[in-house]
Amino acid sequence: MTEKILDCRGLSCPKPVLETKDALDTIEPGSDTVLTVIVDNEAAKGNVKRFAESQGCEVEIKEEGERQFRLFIKKGEKFKKTPFEISCDTSPTLASSAVVFSSDVLGHGDEDLGKTLIDAFCHTLLEIKPLPSFIVCYNRGVYLAVQSSIVLDALREFERKGVEILVCGTCLRHYGLEKDLGVGKVSNMFEILEALSKVSKVINP
Known part of the structure; x- marks a missing residue:
């Protein structure tokens, strides 16, 4: 068995995923070569693992200390030839939409009012048909997806x-x-942009 080491420490997403993709492209399917990817945060670990598994690879993870991980990736015979960045169906439908939250409140001004409004927005959106295809949370919008979020139950119902x-x-x-994190999956800018490119309408409340 041979080992190829890819050090992605200090790289912000989506670079660890892109670097992993490039490294896997140099390894033949079914080879005894193991790609070892080193990352230093949970987000990169999760993103690289999901990407590799989506391509048909076997993945094992070893935690080294509090903030370092090694992912051992083996490219099997069932490795998918379709590049990760290309979707099989990128044509949007009229019904497809995405809701993007960049804050944990709705509007500007009184914070308590903003929380009341974001709660009302999420629960009302559940009653609107069709439902959005994606909900994206970034910047302070990620607070909506944590365990203490006032809209956690609503987001879990969407999921x-x-x-x-x-x-x-x-x-x-x-x-x-x-x-x-209480709902949804840890994502990266590459995956978010890919999702938004598939929809016909983006809602930014």
């Missing part, structure tokens, strides 16, 4: 109904919320 919730990993890390 239960098939709405994909993408939560900015860099933002979670910035606010120290990596371990507090």
